[in-house]
Amino acid sequence: MASSKCTSLSGALSRQLTLTLLDSVDSVLFDCDGVIWRGDQTIPGAPEVINSLKKNGKRVFFVTNNSTKTRQMYADKLGKLGFNATADEVFGTAYCSAMYLKNVCKLDGKVYLIGSNAMKQELEEVGIQPVGVGPDPISGVQIDWANVPLDKEVQAVLVGFDEHFSYMKLNRALQYLCNPDCQFVGTNTDTRLPLEGGKAVPGTGCLLKAVETAAQRQAQVVGKPSSFMFECVASQFDLDPQKCLMVGDRLDTDIMLGSNCGMKTLLTLTGVSTVAEAEANQKSECPHRQRMVPDYYVDSIADILPALQA
Amino acid sequence: MAGAVGGGRGCVTLRGAQIRDLLDSKHNVLFDCDGVIWNGEAAVTGAPEVVSLLKQRGKRVFFVTNNCTRPRENYVQKFSRLGFTDVAEEEIFSSAYCSAAYLRDVARLQGKVFVIGCSGVMKELQDAGVPVLEEDEAADREPGISIYNYPLDPDVKAVLVGYDENFTFMKLAKASCYLMNSECLFLATDPDPWHPLRGGRITPGSGSLTAALETASSRKATVIGKPSRFMFECIASQFDLDPDRSLMVGDRLETDILFGSNCGLSTVLTLTGVSTLEEAHRYRDSEEPGQKDCVPDYVVESVADFLEALEE
Numbered sequence: 204m205a206s207s208k209c210t211s212l213s214g215a216l217s218r219q220l221t222l223t224l225l226d227s228v229d230s231v232l233f234d235c236d237g238v239i240w241r242g243d244q245t246i247p248g249a250p251e252v253i254n255s256l257k258k259n260g261k262r263v264f265f266v267t268n269n270s271t272k273t274r275q276m277y278a279d280k281l282g283k284l285g286f287n288a289t290a291d292e293v294f295g296t297a298y299c300s301a302m303y304l305k306n307v308c309k310l311d312g313k314v315y316l317i318g319s320n321a322m323k324q325e326l327e328e329v330g331i332q333p334v335g336v337g338p339d340p341i342s343g344v345q346i347d348w349a350n351v352p353l354d355k356e357v358q359a360v361l362v363g364f365d366e367h368f369s370y371m372k373l374n375r376a377l378q379y380l381c382n383p384d385c386q387f388v389g390t391n392t393d394t395r396l397p398l399e400g401g402k403a404v405p406g407t408g409c410l411l412k413a414v415e416t417a418a419q420r421q422a423q424v425v426g427k428p429s430s431f432m433f434e435c436v437a438s439q440f441d442l443d444p445q446k447c448l449m450v451g452d453r454l455d456t457d458i459m460l461g462s463n464c465g466m467k468t469l470l471t472l473t474g475v476s477t478v479a480e481a482e483a484n485q486k487s488e489c490p491h492r493q494r495m496v497p498d499y500y501v502d503s504i505a506d507i508l509p510a511l512q513a
Numbered sequence: 514m515a516g517a518v519g520g521g522r523g524c525v526t527l528r529g530a531q532i533r534d535l536l537d538s539k540h541n542v543l544f545d546c547d548g549v550i551w552n553g554e555a556a557v558t559g560a561p562e563v564v565s566l567l568k569q570r571g572k573r574v575f576f577v578t579n580n581c582t583r584p585r586e587n588y589v590q591k592f593s594r595l596g597f598t599d600v601a602e603e604e605i606f607s608s609a610y611c612s613a614a615y616l617r618d619v620a621r622l623q624g625k626v627f628v629i630g631c632s633g634v635m636k637e638l639q640d641a642g643v644p645v646l647e648e649d650e651a652a653d654r655e656p657g658i659s660i661y662n663y664p665l666d667p668d669v670k671a672v673l674v675g676y677d678e679n680f681t682f683m684k685l686a687k688a689s690c691y692l693m694n695s696e697c698l699f700l701a702t703d704p705d706p707w708h709p710l711r712g713g714r715i716t717p718g719s720g721s722l723t724a725a726l727e728t729a730s731s732r733k734a735t736v737i738g739k740p741s742r743f744m745f746e747c748i749a750s751q752f753d754l755d756p757d758r759s760l761m762v763g764d765r766l767e768t769d770i771l772f773g774s775n776c777g778l779s780t781v782l783t784l785t786g787v788s789t790l791e792e793a794h795r796y797r798d799s800e801e802p803g804q805k806d807c808v809p810d811y812v813v814e815s816v817a818d819f820l821e822a823l824e825e
Contacts, residue, residue, distance in 0.1 A: 341678045341679060345678075345710060345716055346710055346711060346714075348678075348716050349710045349712075349714035349715065349716050350714065365682070366660050367682065368681070368682045369679075369682075370677060370678045370679065370717065371678075373680070373717045373721060374716060374717055377715065377716070377717050381715070394729060394731065395729065404660055404661060404686055405682070405725070405728075406729075408728050409725040409726070409728040409729040410725065412724045412725055413717070413721045413722060413724055413725035414721070415724075416706045416720055416721040417706055417707050417718065417720075418707075419706060
């Protein structure tokens with residue numbers, strides 16, 4: 204597998220290669236941001252690709268580190284943008300973190316949540332009660348903050364994307380995490396959330412880093428490249444990784460996940476990573492970097508459409 | 514002088530005559546504040562007398578603190594309140610004061626600084642005449658303005674992050690946007706991940722906010738506070754200090770003692786604050802490079818141990 208890597212599937216001569224690749228897999232897992240859409244705009248051709256894959260009998264899943272939407276919200280967005288998809292095909296970190304807390308942490312109590320209403324909903328759906336969502340402004344003086352009342356039923360702190368992040372939330376998380384028995388989970392470590400037009404917003408990774416630094420503890424991370432995201436899909440749909448193709452735009456999350464789980468990997472260039480970065484990883488001696496080399500790459504996911512429609 | 518030569522570091526517990534000999538060999542004594550001369554609003558017993566006696570013996574005394582929550586004039590009041598007589602503003606070096614000095618004298622900033630910081634930081638910048646971009650929280654609430662869409666001021670040429678109890682996602686977003694310009698300076702007042710409060714409680718420190726911004730911008734901040742050398746250089750530029758004749762007294766191995774090592778000072782750890790003797794021994798016995806720099810030359814239970822030597 205390792206000998207021929209980083210092969211382009213764009214261009215006229217690649218159709219056979221693409222057909223062979225597609226014939227060798229029964230499931231395709233797509234990252235979302237930078238692969239099938241950017242913000243609220245689809246990457247041209249992406250809906251046709253997903254819909255054609257399904258017509259060709261392939262199973263399609265959406266695996267995203269973005270924690271701001273529930274599975275149903277993603278299904279709604281996918282539908283609105285012309286993708287033929289259902290909620291159970293979507294695996295975002297809001298849903299996967301809830302599954303992680305329930306099945307891996309075996310949480311038997313509440314969670315202090317720095318995150319969105321979507322995360323709150325997914326947690327409630329699996330029977331875990333979150334506390335702390337929403338704005339949390341500062342009041343009082345320093346000694347009050349160290350003595351904020353703590354909910355005795357909280358057994359974990361979960362950090363996801365939260366536009367209401369504040370010093371007070373950071374402080375509360377720290378107070379809970381001073382108890383070494385309190386579990387510490389983060390949705391993902393992405394440093395930036397890319398938006399339309401080249402703008403970006405600080406990502407969950409920044410908030411998680413703040414909490415980790417204050418608490419001098421490392422979080423258990425649910426999102427890519429952690430293999431938990433794949434295990435979540437595989438356990439519900441009985442996937443064979445060798446028959447799976449992971450499609451993403453980030454070498455350090457999507458492609459790394461693919462390598463870690465034994466899937467084939469396809470990098471699209473409509474997002475974060477570049478071919479130059481992939482080739483530099485390929486030339487490097489470092490085993491960690493070698494896991495961030497895709498098997499194939501395309502300029503855009505639309506480039507596989509001709510092969511699909513053949 | 515037992516254990517004083519560089520490389521012979523070993524957590525030597527000081528008593529009586531040894532303290533007198535050490536102090537005789539030094540002209541300048543630099544004290545950290547929190548956990549060394551006071552804890553919260555209570556002076557460490559004997560600390561005011563120690564400072565007074567050192568000055569009477571002709572030593573120069575300086576206070577070097579990473580705590581950026583007060584401007585120097587407030588520190589003067591605190592010293593007075595806690596029974597330290599005649600501590601002058603010029604002798605107090607906080608990370609806020611030194612950050613302002615850095616922007617004005619070292620960076621020679623032409624333009625504004627975007628600040629994530631408390632009122633203590635703002636006041637020092639004001640006093641130093643460094644132009645600050647005023648936070649306009651009302652403007653942040655205008656319709657259409659959000660973390661995805663906000664105006665930037667083209668005059669901003671530096672970002673300074675310090676302790677800020679009003680830290681918000683919006684501030685993080687704006688700061689990381691300014692830092693996308695590689696010409697924009699990136700400063701942090703201090704690296705402390707948490708600050709100790711009374712009763713063993715802690716609260717998030719500047720270091721945790723800096724970590725968020727470093728992650729957002731993929732850039733490393735220039736840190737002004739201990740263990741970085743800058744605070745010492747700031748004092749030295751005003752008072753002509755000889756590191757060989759200077760002593761650093763602190764309670765936090767990773768900041769005070771490392772600072773002392775970095776600046777070529779002899780170091781004393783007091784046990785009235787954050788770090789423990791066990792932690793000091795762990796650094797001493799560690800194989801890892803760099804860890805030895807966190808090992809203090811000497812250890813005392815409290816600065817009050819100096820009294821015996823000074824009262825003779």
